[in-house]
Amino acid sequence: MSDLIDRTGLPPRFWERKPLRDLSRREWEALCDGCGKCCLNKLEDEETGEVALTRVACRLLDDATCRCAQYEIRHQFVPDCIVLSPSNIDDNLYWMPATCAYRLVHEGRPLHDWHPLISGDPETVHSAGVSVRNMTVPEFAVDEDDWDDHIIEEPL
Numbered sequence: 353m354s355d356l357i358d359r360t361g362l363p364p365r366f367w368e369r370k371p372l373r374d375l376s377r378r379e380w381e382a383l384c385d386g387c388g389k390c391c392l393n394k395l396e397d398e399e400t401g402e403v404a405l406t407r408v409a410c411r412l413l414d415d416a417t418c419r420c421a422q423y424e425i426r427h428q429f430v431p432d433c434i435v436l437s438p439s440n441i442d443d444n445l446y447w448m449p450a451t452c453a454y455r456l457v458h459e460g461r462p463l464h465d466w467h468p469l470i471s472g473d474p475e476t477v478h479s480a481g482v483s484v485r486n487m488t489v490p491e492f493a494v495d496e497d498d499w500d501d502h503i504i505e506e507p508l
């Protein structure tokens with residue numbers, strides 16, 4: 353499958369050569385590994401703040417591609433979808449997937465070998481078993497009271 357994220361013509365290792373806040377829009381978008389894990393619903397314990405991941409996906413997540421079906425206009429359908437940026441990463445770290453490329457770069461860590469920017473192949477995030485391909489259920493198919501029946505460990 354061709355890369356659904358435009359990673360063409362970008363400077364080599366751009367994410368290692370400048371801080372996140374200096375990335376261009378295209379570079380920022382290209383940093384996403386396409387795992388889809390951020391589009392799974394989470395359950396947060398109000399008392400402990402602990403966050404549990406579920407396999408119940410946002411209604412716009414395409415389970416086959418792990419991409420948002422309406423990324424550019426998603427807020428028309430999902431107004432509270434977070435727009436991650438260099439200025440709000442710290443506030444969102446508590447729920448971000450352990451392998452999320454934005455988290456890794458923010459924390460000064462290298463991207464994994466399976467990241468498409470390293471491998472040159474958008475399939476490697478899936479073949480490495482890190483993505484949510486073929487493992488989600490859409491949120492409209494599961495009553496919200498039953499989401500805790502679908503808690504999973506993050507695929508790593």
Ligand code: SF4
Nearest residue numbers: 384385387388390452
């Ligand atoms: S978890 Fe991070 S790297 Fe994975 S799809 Fe979401 S934003 Fe992209």
Ligand code: SF4
Nearest residue numbers: 391410412413420433
């Ligand atoms: S609206 Fe799109 S980007 Fe936002 S959580 Fe849903 S599928 Fe993911």
